[in-house]
Amino acid sequence: EIKLLNSLDFDIGLTVLDFLYRYCETIPLTSAQLRLIFFTLLCLLIENDIYVNYKQSYIAACTFTLVRLLIDDKPWPLKLAKRTKYERCHVNYGMKKIAECLLKINYSTSNIHRQLMKKYQRPAQQLKxxxxKLKEIIQEDDE
Known part of the structure; x- marks a missing residue:
């Protein structure tokens, strides 16, 4: 898998880290939120249907918004909307895809998923x- 990903130049990229740095400066996050954001991004790295199919900055924006919604029930921040120019419906779609992916990982029995959940117990427990709420986000978007 690693050789295949490297041959595709598959990496988290500067865009995600740059995005998180810039928006965490303007919209401060708690350590629990940051832990969950980075754990979510780590989980998404091994899910090809998310990381290969979407722009990294889009994934970062949707992850950022999803975590804020999960922990604080705060919607898509206006500052973020103005800077990224992503429409609310597009962010909702991305959050739904990420929520589906996170639920799948929660129920997965694959070795890599179990290792992630074991190594990063705090955010994994938080996610469980x-x-x-993840299921509610998926259902809301379907309605």
């Missing part, structure tokens, strides 16, 4: 507690 948020299963109900």
């Amino acid at each position: 507690k948020l299963k109900k």
Whole structure:
């Protein structure tokens, strides 16, 4: 897998880190939010249907918004909307895809997923507690 990903120049890229740095400066996050954002991005790195199919900055924006919504029930920030020019409907779609991916990882029995959940126990436990909210986000977007 690693050889294949390297041959595709598959990496997290500066765009995600740059995005998070810039927006975490303007919209301060708690350590729990940051942990969950980075854990989510780490989980998404091994999910080809997310990381290969979408722009990295889009994934970062949707992850950022999803975590804020999960933890604080805060919607898509106006500052973020103005700077990224992403429409709310597009962000909702991305959040739904990421939520589906996170639920799949929660129920996965693959070795790599189990290792991630074991190595990063704090955000993994936090994610397990948020299963109900993830399901609600998926259902809201379907309606």
